[in-house]
Amino acid sequence: MIAxxxxxxxxxxxxxxxEALVVLxxxxxxxxxxxxxxxxxxxxxxxxLLSAAATTLAEALQAxxxxxxxxxxxxxxxxWSPLLERAFLPVAVVLQVTPLIAVAPLLLIYxxxxxxxxxxxxxxxxxxxxxxxxxxxxxxxxxxxxxxRLKGASxxxxxxxxxxxxALPSIFVGLRIGAGLSLVGVVAAELAAxxxxxxxxxxxxxxxxxxxxKIPVMYAAVFLLCLCGLALYGAFAGLxxxxxxxxxxxxxx
Amino acid sequence: xxxxxxxxxxxRPEGRAPFDALWRHLLPQGEKAGPFTPMSPxxxxxxxxxxxxxxxxxxxxxxxxxxxxxxxxCLLGPxxxxxxxxxxxxxxxxxxxxxxxxxSDKRPExxxxxxxxxxxxWADVAANVALPLRLAGVSRCExxxxxxxxxxxxxxxxxxxxxxxxxxxxMKMRVSLARALVDGPDLLLLDEPFAALDEITxxxxxxxxxxxxxxxxxxxxxxxxxxxxxxxxxVCILRANPGRVHALVALxxxxxxxxxxxxxxxxxxxCVRLSEGLRQAMEAA
Numbered sequence: 176m177i178a179x180x181x182x183x184x185x186x187x188x189x190x191x192x193x194e195a196l197v198v199l200x201x202x203x204x205x206x207x208x209x210x211x212x213x214x215x216x217x218x219x220x221x222x223x224l225l226s227a228a229a230t231t232l233a234e235a236l237q238a239x240x241x242x243x244x245x246x247x248x249x250x251x252x253x254x255w256s257p258l259l260e261r262a263f264l265p266v267a268v269v270l271q272v273t274p275l276i277a278v279a280p281l282l283l284i285y286x287x288x289x290x291x292x293x294x295x296x297x298x299x300x301x302x303x304x305x306x307x308x309x310x311x312x313x314x315x316x317x318x319x320x321x322x323x324r325l326k327g328a329s330x331x332x333x334x335x336x337x338x339x340x341x342a343l344p345s346i347f348v349g350l351r352i353g354a355g356l357s358l359v360g361v362v363a364a365e366l367a368a369x370x371x372x373x374x375x376x377x378x379x380x381x382x383x384x385x386x387x388x389k390i391p392v393m394y395a396a397v398f399l400l401c402l403c404g405l406a407l408y409g410a411f412a413g414l415x416x417x418x419x420x421x422x423x424x425x426x427x428x
Numbered sequence: 429x430x431x432x433x434x435x436x437x438x439x440r441p442e443g444r445a446p447f448d449a450l451w452r453h454l455l456p457q458g459e460k461a462g463p464f465t466p467m468s469p470x471x472x473x474x475x476x477x478x479x480x481x482x483x484x485x486x487x488x489x490x491x492x493x494x495x496x497x498x499x500x501x502c503l504l505g506p507x508x509x510x511x512x513x514x515x516x517x518x519x520x521x522x523x524x525x526x527x528x529x530x531x532s533d534k535r536p537e538x539x540x541x542x543x544x545x546x547x548x549x550w551a552d553v554a555a556n557v558a559l560p561l562r563l564a565g566v567s568r569c570e571x572x573x574x575x576x577x578x579x580x581x582x583x584x585x586x587x588x589x590x591x592x593x594x595x596x597x598x599m600k601m602r603v604s605l606a607r608a609l610v611d612g613p614d615l616l617l618l619d620e621p622f623a624a625l626d627e628i629t630x631x632x633x634x635x636x637x638x639x640x641x642x643x644x645x646x647x648x649x650x651x652x653x654x655x656x657x658x659x660x661x662x663v664c665i666l667r668a669n670p671g672r673v674h675a676l677v678a679l680x681x682x683x684x685x686x687x688x689x690x691x692x693x694x695x696x697x698x699c700v701r702l703s704e705g706l707r708q709a710m711e712a713a
Contacts (some may be wrong), residue, residue, distance in 0.1 A: 324558075
């Protein structure tokens with residue numbers, strides 16, 4: 176029980192230290208707002224900020240859905256045909272090593288802002304999902320694969336009857352990483368789109384507040400983004416634990 | 429013909445003459461009526477060879493071996509002698525680079541038990557055992573009754589709804605055995621199935637296997653002379669570099685079972701004979 180409280184205590188201590196620093200050295204809010212001011216700003220601007228957070232979160236989830244559908248489908252295709260894997264894996268790697276924040280302004284030229292944000296975030300989340308799904312699909316129990324072959328199962332049957340269920344834990348790892356990255360992608364694209372004077376997500380609020388030198392609002396928005404990330408991670412960790420209980424050798428501690 | 433080392437003769441090392449007297453002593457003399465003889469061949473391996481791609485040395489080289497219907501034939505040998513490879517060739521999981529596998533009839537239904545239990549962690553015991561039936565398109569309903577029968581044969585009655593992670597290593601292996609038996613195979617291939625288990629569990633599973641063997645031909649890979657002496661009707665001793673048949677040893681036909689067999693002097697003698705054969709195979713390699 177005490178062990179569980181340790182991170183909470185550490186976090187509270189850090190926030191307390193921050194608050195004390197601001198009060199003791201009389202740091203003006205325009206330079207560094209105290210945590211208490213951030214919370215009160217958050218409460219004062221709640222309707223605006225929360226709706227922006229909802230927008231950002233919805234965009235991240237939509238992008239994650241796109242990335243998951245694409246990543247898992249492509250991984251299945253790669254597992255089904257090694258030839259396709261050889262042909263297209265380098266393309267996927269090129270996508271992965273390109274800093275997508277640099278691509279966001281390009282996407283904004285070709286797509287309307289909402290679609291560009293989704294595309295950018297989906298591209299960022301896509302690769303970890305693809306690579307984890309691929310690893311899971313090819314990591315199926317070799318003996319079981321041979322048993323399927325021995326009993327005359329087709330490639331498709333092995334793929335969907337054995338490889339896909341075997342890969343679910345890996346796919347969920349990819350989802351968890353992808354969820355965090357899709358948020359990064361949404362923020363990056365919103366920043367780019369926001370600079371162009373469009374968008375309504377949290378990142379846009381940050382840019383807007385920056386222009387108006389409302390530093391506490393910027394902090395409040397960053398804090399909400401942090402909560403969004405935690406919520407996404409927690410949701411997928413929880414889903415993983417509930418849905419994949421059977422896959423685990425023993426219950427997680 | 430029974431037990432004559434004809435198929436192994438070609439592979440025998442030169443200068444084996446001093447051992448001939450010993451082998452004559454070890455092998456039964458002539459044809460005898462008994463529960464394990466005479467038996468028609470189920471399959472014969474003729475001059476079977478396999479070189480893995482990218483390797484120059486063959487894993488198996490010129491293996492001749494006949495497996496008779498209903499017998500339990502143990503493949504015994506040091507590690508790296510190709511005994512598992514031989515089993516995989518018979519199963520069709522590898523393609524020989526030379527020689528033929530000649531089935532007397534059409535290729536029979538084959539059950540395979542691997543070194544690991546290889547169970548699907550997301551499926552319960554019943555679903556794991558039903559796998560070969562489901563792959564063959566047997567209806568869920570019909571599969572259920574056959575799964576129940578198979579579980580009963582391996583001593584796992586009432587555990588159909590349990591998940592693999594809740595089972596001990598020995599029980600997982602029993603599930604794997606039930607899965608191999610569920611579609612009524614004519615030939616059961618076991619690749620060192622009990623190697624990872626503790627001695628007591630291994631005995632229990634050897635007993636279970638001994639009770640299952642009626643009507644099934646069994647090819648059993650092991651590196652344990654004790655296991656081979658306990659289970660086999662005949663033991664094929666392989667040697668390495670390259671893998672080939674060193675000797676075929678037929679064990680006496682009417683033997684005790686279970687603890688009585690383990691306690692019998694005949695069993696101890698068999699172990700000594702097989703150990704000696706294994707030692708020679710290792711020296712010859």
